[in-house]
Amino acid sequence: MTDFPDFQTQLASHHSYLLRFARMQLRNDAWAEDAVSETMVAALSKPQAFENKSQLKTWLVGILKHKVIDQLRSRQREVVLDADADSDGSEELDALMFKADGHFNAQPSDWGNPEQDLRSKQFFAILEACVDKLPVALGRVFLMREWLELSTEDICKEMNLSSTNLYVQLHRARLRLRECLELNWFGSTGSNKVAT
Amino acid sequence: MILGRSCKQVAALLIAREDRALPVVDRVALRLHLMACKACPVFERQLLTMKSALKTWRNYREDESL
Numbered sequence: 001m002t003d004f005p006d007f008q009t010q011l012a013s014h015h016s017y018l019l020r021f022a023r024m025q026l027r028n029d030a031w032a033e034d035a036v037s038e039t040m041v042a043a044l045s046k047p048q049a050f051e052n053k054s055q056l057k058t059w060l061v062g063i064l065k066h067k068v069i070d071q072l073r074s075r076q077r078e079v080v081l082d083a084d085a086d087s088d089g090s091e092e093l094d095a096l097m098f099k100a101d102g103h104f105n106a107q108p109s110d111w112g113n114p115e116q117d118l119r120s121k122q123f124f125a126i127l128e129a130c131v132d133k134l135p136v137a138l139g140r141v142f143l144m145r146e147w148l149e150l151s152t153e154d155i156c157k158e159m160n161l162s163s164t165n166l167y168v169q170l171h172r173a174r175l176r177l178r179e180c181l182e183l184n185w186f187g188s189t190g191s192n193k194v195a196t
Numbered sequence: 197m198i199l200g201r202s203c204k205q206v207a208a209l210l211i212a213r214e215d216r217a218l219p220v221v222d223r224v225a226l227r228l229h230l231m232a233c234k235a236c237p238v239f240e241r242q243l244l245t246m247k248s249a250l251k252t253w254r255n256y257r258e259d260e261s262l
Contacts (some may be wrong), residue, residue, distance in 0.1 A: 021229075048256075080204070094204070097204075097207070098203065098204040098207075101202070102202025102203055102204040102205060103202065103203050103204075103235075104235045104239075106201050107234070107235050107238065108235055108238040108239040108242060109238070110238060110241075111241065111242050111245050114245040114248060114249065116250045117245075117249070118248065123249070124253055127249060127250075127253055128253075133236060145215065146250045146254065147254050149254070151201065152215050152216060158215075163216075166215075167215060167216060169213065170211075170215050171208065171211050171215075174211050174214060174243075174246070175211065177246065178242060178243070178246060181246065181249075182242075186242075
């Protein structure tokens, strides 16, 4: 049997971790607080559901994802409101990468052996910073895909987007993320990596 | 040519492949281009690195305070 006060303490210790992910996905502090509070309430109301599971954090993240989806669903109109606001910057990124004839402006750089990067905490800090730097609406749909792992069909349905619109946004988000990683991690002359 | 693609178009297809299934004609065009091009396979490997990075990121391990 789970000792209840102890369980509460354990839950509390994961609060800031959960909040970080909720914020990254929702891009709104109040919504994120709501989602995390609802997660805590749900966890406290059925501690027996956690019995026999060793991975408290994993269980909580599972609940959080559902609560975050509820938030996105209920704020649907606000979530995708500014979706078209950043179309100009993306054209620039294309122009930066490619010549008018469709060739690369500069040969893409070899990112080397990723195994080493994927063991580095600093790499993931940069990855998260790059995701945070995405324009709000882009960041939201990108993480719906990559963190919530929703299908494109489900994202379109939940957010009332056309598939064309969604594909364009995901394309922009991925291009920007690649660019940001290139600039802040892979392109650097190894100074970041040495520090890890 | 029906199967001719620029690097810009190929890069767009490589990115699109993360989110949707490509039509057969695009898949064939992609393969042909990747065999003949030096830059695009490098770009493709960058995207693969991103893909595995995102996968590792969302499947954080319990013992890591990532």
